[in-house]
Amino acid sequence: MFDIIFQIENGEPVTVSANQGDNLLEIARSSNVAIDAPCSGNGSCGKCRVKLLEGELDSPQTAHISKEDYDAGWRLSCASRVTGNATVLVPDIALAYQQRMKTADLSTGEEVAIFEALQAQIRDAGITFSNEFATVDVQLEEPTLDDTMPDNERLERELIKKTGAARCEISLPAMRNLATALRSSAFHIRVTGERRGDSFLVYAVSPAADQTPTCAIAVDIGTTTVSAVLTDLETGALLSKASAGNGQIRYGADVINRIVEQGKTGGRERLQKAILDETLLPLIRLLCKTAGAAPDHVVRMCIASNTTMNHLLLAVDADPVRREPYIPSFFHYDDLRAADLSLPIHPWARVHLAPNVGSYVGGDITAGTFASLIWNKEEFSLFIDLGTNGEIVFGNGEFLMCCACSAGPAFEGGDISCGMRATDGAIEAVSIDKETMEPALTVVGSQKPVGLCGSGIIDVIAELYRTSILGANGKFIREGRRIARDKHGMGRYILAFAPESETGREIAITEVDIESFIRAKGAIFSAIDTMLSSLEFDTDMIEHVYVAGGIGSGINMKNAVRIGMFPDVELEKFSYIGNSSLSGAYAMALSDDARRKVTEIAGSMTYMELSTHPGYMDRFVAACFLPHTDAGRFPTSIQE
Amino acid sequence: MFDIIFQIENGEPVTVSANQGDNLLEIARSSNVAIDAPCSGNGSCGKCRVKLLEGELDSPQTAHISKEDYDAGWRLSCASRVTGNATVLVPDIALAYQQRMKTADLSTGEEVAIFEALQAQIRDAGITFSNEFATVDVQLEEPTLDDTMPDNERLERELIKKTGAARCEISLPAMRNLATALRSSAFHIRVTGERRGDSFLVYAVSPAADQTPTCAIAVDIGTTTVSAVLTDLETGALLSKASAGNGQIRYGADVINRIVEQGKTGGRERLQKAILDETLLPLIRLLCKTAGAAPDHVVRMCIASNTTMNHLLLAVDADPVRREPYIPSFFHYDDLRAADLSLPIHPWARVHLAPNVGSYVGGDITAGTFASLIWNKEEFSLFIDLGTNGEIVFGNGEFLMCCACSAGPAFEGGDISCGMRATDGAIEAVSIDKETMEPALTVVGSQKPVGLCGSGIIDVIAELYRTSILGANGKFIREGRRIARDKHGMGRYILAFAPESETGREIAITEVDIESFIRAKGAIFSAIDTMLSSLEFDTDMIEHVYVAGGIGSGINMKNAVRIGMFPDVELEKFSYIGNSSLSGAYAMALSDDARRKVTEIAGSMTYMELSTHPGYMDRFVAACFLPHTDAGRFPTSIQE
Numbered sequence A, B: 001m002f003d004i005i006f007q008i009e010n011g012e013p014v015t016v017s018a019n020q021g022d023n024l025l026e027i028a029r030s031s032n033v034a035i036d037a038p039c040s041g042n043g044s045c046g047k048c049r050v051k052l053l054e055g056e057l058d059s060p061q062t063a064h065i066s067k068e069d070y071d072a073g074w075r076l077s078c079a080s081r082v083t084g085n086a087t088v089l090v091p092d093i094a095l096a097y098q099q100r101m102k103t104a105d106l107s108t109g110e111e112v113a114i115f116e117a118l119q120a121q122i123r124d125a126g127i128t129f130s131n132e133f134a135t136v137d138v139q140l141e142e143p144t145l146d147d148t149m150p151d152n153e154r155l156e157r158e159l160i161k162k163t164g165a166a167r168c169e170i171s172l173p174a175m176r177n178l179a180t181a182l183r184s185s186a187f188h189i190r191v192t193g194e195r196r197g198d199s200f201l202v203y204a205v206s207p208a209a210d211q212t213p214t215c216a217i218a219v220d221i222g223t224t225t226v227s228a229v230l231t232d233l234e235t236g237a238l239l240s241k242a243s244a245g246n247g248q249i250r251y252g253a254d255v256i257n258r259i260v261e262q263g264k265t266g267g268r269e270r271l272q273k274a275i276l277d278e279t280l281l282p283l284i285r286l287l288c289k290t291a292g293a294a295p296d297h298v299v300r301m302c303i304a305s306n307t308t309m310n311h312l313l314l315a316v317d318a319d320p321v322r323r324e325p326y327i328p329s330f331f332h333y334d335d336l337r338a339a340d341l342s343l344p345i346h347p348w349a350r351v352h353l354a355p356n357v358g359s360y361v362g363g364d365i366t367a368g369t370f371a372s373l374i375w376n377k378e379e380f381s382l383f384i385d386l387g388t389n390g391e392i393v394f395g396n397g398e399f400l401m402c403c404a405c406s407a408g409p410a411f412e413g414g415d416i417s418c419g420m421r422a423t424d425g426a427i428e429a430v431s432i433d434k435e436t437m438e439p440a441l442t443v444v445g446s447q448k449p450v451g452l453c454g455s456g457i458i459d460v461i462a463e464l465y466r467t468s469i470l471g472a473n474g475k476f477i478r479e480g481r482r483i484a485r486d487k488h489g490m491g492r493y494i495l496a497f498a499p500e501s502e503t504g505r506e507i508a509i510t511e512v513d514i515e516s517f518i519r520a521k522g523a524i525f526s527a528i529d530t531m532l533s534s535l536e537f538d539t540d541m542i543e544h545v546y547v548a549g550g551i552g553s554g555i556n557m558k559n560a561v562r563i564g565m566f567p568d569v570e571l572e573k574f575s576y577i578g579n580s581s582l583s584g585a586y587a588m589a590l591s592d593d594a595r596r597k598v599t600e601i602a603g604s605m606t607y608m609e610l611s612t613h614p615g616y617m618d619r620f621v622a623a624c625f626l627p628h629t630d631a632g633r634f635p636t637s638i639q640e
Helices: A024-030 A067-071 A110-124 A151-163 A172-183 A247-251 A255-262 A267-291 A307-313 A363-372 A408-412 A454-466 A511-534 A557-562 A580-590 A592-604 A616-623 B024-030 B067-072 B110-124 B151-163 B172-183 B247-251 B255-262 B267-291 B307-314 B363-372 B408-412 B454-466 B511-534 B557-562 B580-590 B592-604 B616-623
Strands: A002-008 A014-018 A049-058 A074-076 A081-090 A101-103 A133-139 A167-170 A188-196 A199-207 A215-221 A225-232 A238-245 A298-305 A350-353 A381-386 A390-395 A400-405 A426-432 A439-443 A483-485 A491-496 A507-510 A544-549 A574-576 A605-607 B002-008 B014-018 B049-058 B074-076 B081-090 B101-103 B133-139 B167-170 B188-196 B199-207 B215-221 B225-232 B238-245 B298-305 B350-353 B381-386 B390-395 B400-405 B426-432 B439-443 B483-485 B491-496 B507-510 B544-549 B574-578 B605-607
Touching: A002 A024, A014 A024, A024 A081, A067 A074, A101 A267, A110 A238, A110 A580, A133 A151, A151 A167, A151 A172, A151 A188, A151 A199, A167 A172, A172 A188, A172 A199, A172 B307, A215 A267, A215 A307, A215 A363, A215 A580, A225 A267, A225 A580, A238 A247, A238 A267, A247 A255, A247 A267, A255 A267, A255 A307, A267 A307, A298 A307, A298 A363, A298 A580, A307 A363, A363 A381, A363 A390, A363 A400, A363 A544, A363 A580, A363 A592, A381 A511, A381 A580, A390 A511, A400 A511, A408 A454, A408 A511, A426 A454, A426 A491, A439 A454, A439 A491, A454 A491, A454 A507, A454 A511, A454 A557, A507 A511, A511 A616, A544 A580, A580 A592, A592 A605, B002 B024, B014 B024, B024 B081, B067 B074, B101 B267, B110 B238, B110 B580, B133 B151, B151 B167, B151 B172, B151 B188, B151 B199, B167 B172, B172 B188, B172 B199, B215 B267, B215 B307, B215 B363, B215 B580, B225 B267, B225 B580, B238 B247, B238 B267, B247 B255, B247 B267, B255 B267, B255 B307, B267 B307, B298 B307, B298 B363, B298 B580, B307 B363, B363 B381, B363 B390, B363 B400, B363 B544, B363 B580, B363 B592, B381 B511, B381 B580, B390 B511, B400 B511, B408 B454, B408 B511, B426 B454, B426 B491, B439 B454, B439 B491, B454 B491, B454 B507, B454 B511, B454 B557, B507 B511, B511 B616, B544 B580, B574 B580, B580 B592, B592 B605
Parallel strands: A002 A081, A167 A199, A215 A298, A298 A350, A381 A544, A400 A605, A544 A574, B002 B081, B167 B199, B215 B298, B298 B350, B381 B544, B400 B605, B544 B574
Antiparallel strands: A002 A014, A049 A074, A049 A081, A101 A238, A133 A188, A188 A199, A215 A225, A225 A238, A381 A390, A390 A400, A426 A439, A483 A491, A491 A507, B002 B014, B049 B074, B049 B081, B101 B238, B133 B188, B188 B199, B215 B225, B225 B238, B381 B390, B390 B400, B426 B439, B483 B491, B491 B507
């Protein structure tokens, strides 16, 4: 046995015992050092770089490690094996996103305003914000030796009278508290409950003076990021908001890798644990703590997530999702209680999953489509959700068609050598001077740059193309001090020289990155293209384009059109609508009407399976140029 | 810190670190050495005797320890405090009953015959043994790219067709297994489910060839003993039977002590843990293991228990049960799932509690009354359940009246100096020669005697009275070698001299024991007497007397009448019907009709609160003689 010491850049060192030949990434993970490995440890992403400070490792130099870096001690942890004692530095950037969890600052009113505006818009679309939850003030007669009715019957009789329900059901937590609540308040209590059909379900009882609000939680479980809000069921007020990385990320950045992983022995339990125990439970606790809310008064939870994510959350076998004919276990599954998932809220709280419509169009999209309100318009709208997968919905009040394409993690900075998520240090916007070829960078957190996030990648490619530094095929066609090439001739554009960056390492976009990104944007555009043409719709019939998802509000629509990612329609038709999945889940949590509507939308959506659609592959290949092999379709896109 | 070593007589030694002044009983308990202390450690029962082998303890000599025993090292653990290192012997007899768990031997057919006979009798009374559980063989069409309906909808559509249900609900465990079951068997599966109203609930899915039986568990949770059976829901066959001591016993032998304990901080959780985690969970696992049954195919559980026991099981505050006007939180509470109690069976299994009718007449009695079948007769019957409490039901098909009296633990050997439960070494029957005053003993397990169980106590008192060794007031009136007296003049009858017993200690019944037992039998008789006279019924109108409960089949009815415990009716009217609570729970588990009937019986029973009934106290005092102050009521009882 050898001692491996992980020196966490901003944390405490972790010492692990390891055997000869153990894989470094695996022993890190097993000791809860969550080193980021979007490729699931197959050596392809190069994100798991650590620095050997002392001792030895059996670790080859790979394409991801330059000679200089290798000599300085940098190693890919997934490619390293234990051969003796060793101390390795784990830089902050190598640590998985899920080890960071943050609450939104509601004090500025900005976040609150977003949700208030959303509620107003949804109301304008005719959706009533009401639900069947109620708090009831009840004064019971005290029992005597001549009136020995047990507490529950006494309460039920009164509640039936007060609510008009035919039956009354008392949840176990309420039953546990009933005797004490009654006897500490002269039988004058406050009952928190819900009308369900002809029955009234009691969640909680407390002395009449109690004012604890009744709450709901809405969650968007993204492949990469999980976001959630806690809201007051009576007023709809936003009480807290928080987000975290999806703990499953260590099993792969995309859904396919995770489905493969869950198919291994104990895999379903591991994947469920990662999203549930490691992500959702602390996130819910954080939401409650931040808002000062009582977990046993959180009585509803609505979850928007893609089909794979909701299968993995429930530990339902997701394997058929990835195999032709791509059949999930469920689209709609609404029979769950919080206790089924051991969620730290009221154990009898109903958990609603936004319904899926296909293996690759899930509840995140049905909830998001609801929040986009395109179902309430006469004009035809396009709704594009950019995440690890790209999903596209097109239609209006009369019909809705949807499809999904595997864009890969490029929009979130994955698969890109200097890519990163849109956090501090990310280059989020770029402009390039045609003359000097020098870039002007906008960096999140106004610091020295660390890497390049999705919106920055769109910008840099659009600008490189506009300034004729890059050809339509994604290869560099000009030379200069910002253009460098490796020994194989592969070019890169240097956004920041080593001394200019936060990490002291050069930040560049390579031809391989660009090729990778062009495939991603090509997948999005060809999906839109295929769907529209199958409907015999022209681009100019699109009245609105709603862009949602993790790519962030920094996205430059003009540049996205210029690189041929979105169809070339008037810029004013584009709107970025943020996290529409979370917005939809929030509405579902508060409004029974919204929940019915989401189900209706899901039922009315026609799912188009692109992977087997004739013609999709040709369109995809045609879209893998800047802006497109048929440049005439992108008049806005010019090369200067 | 000192080291305390517990030498367990038949087990491994346990070493515990303890501080100066720590209570020996408490440190034993905290290290899972379950020393029996029916009095909850207040020094009154004298059961927690241990022997100091080495080292020191601060421990006074109490009334429970003779001078000789004290000198030999015997101490009451509840009265001992740590003052240094010590080694103590924990004799087997001091170990709590709950550390012993045993399965019944079904191979002899005896137990099976009992349950088959019971089922036949209940059927004869017009109760149908049928339930809404079903296994359904389902062949689904395999999905294709043109038929992409998800698995659950595909199954639901077919089940609705096959079962005629309007809706179908799939439990989470079944949903988890659905994709695999379908794809490993060419979409030909076996579905285990239950019709609930217009819905069909799927518990489990498996390949069509699977033969796992669908099971139910019935449990009787007694204050002292927990008994349970596992049964096949389709055939009603008894698959396994087991029993264990109720783990709560260390918090007190009777319900009142336990209610007091649950009222302390964390008490409800402690009491729940004792019955649930320490008793019920291992018992259920044992039942499944013995029968080779699959826990996830156990889809119903029926529990018969007294009002306090079912409140403590659910961790519902039981405090009002012991305070005038004696109001429990519930009589009927049927909304539970197995997951609510973390029971190791199918998490969605419905848990049914036999309904209570009063604070001291609980589900054990309603289930027992059902099993006694007295509700199906024209003649008037008396049903007596002898446990830690005594409960009495009187009536017929037209009416049922019930009451409870606190008999204390005497029938189970508690409160009696040489008392023990009816296990190996217990003297279960006694006869005494009038001339020589010598006893003839029948001992369980045909070994040397250890102590005296309930039926033995009845016998010895009846025989002592018959042979005029004992007066009507419970004092010895003859002298001889079997009669001894202590320095205060308190007499005892020696059943076994020290060398004749298993433990090497004398086994005797003292005047204090007899007084204690006379109060217990007086409580039973006066309860019967009060109830009958309030109904203006005479003893001779009783057609049947059904005796049930833990006192065991060894009870000599003639002797029980002779001491004035039961009314003096013809001996052939008496029947011992065993554990009627378990029998009732078994019927409830198998038959929806039985469950409805038990609820109907509970609703029709009139509960009489004896503690506040005028005249009860006078009748009790009158019954505290042998056989009674009005000996004319017991013509059978003679003194020779």
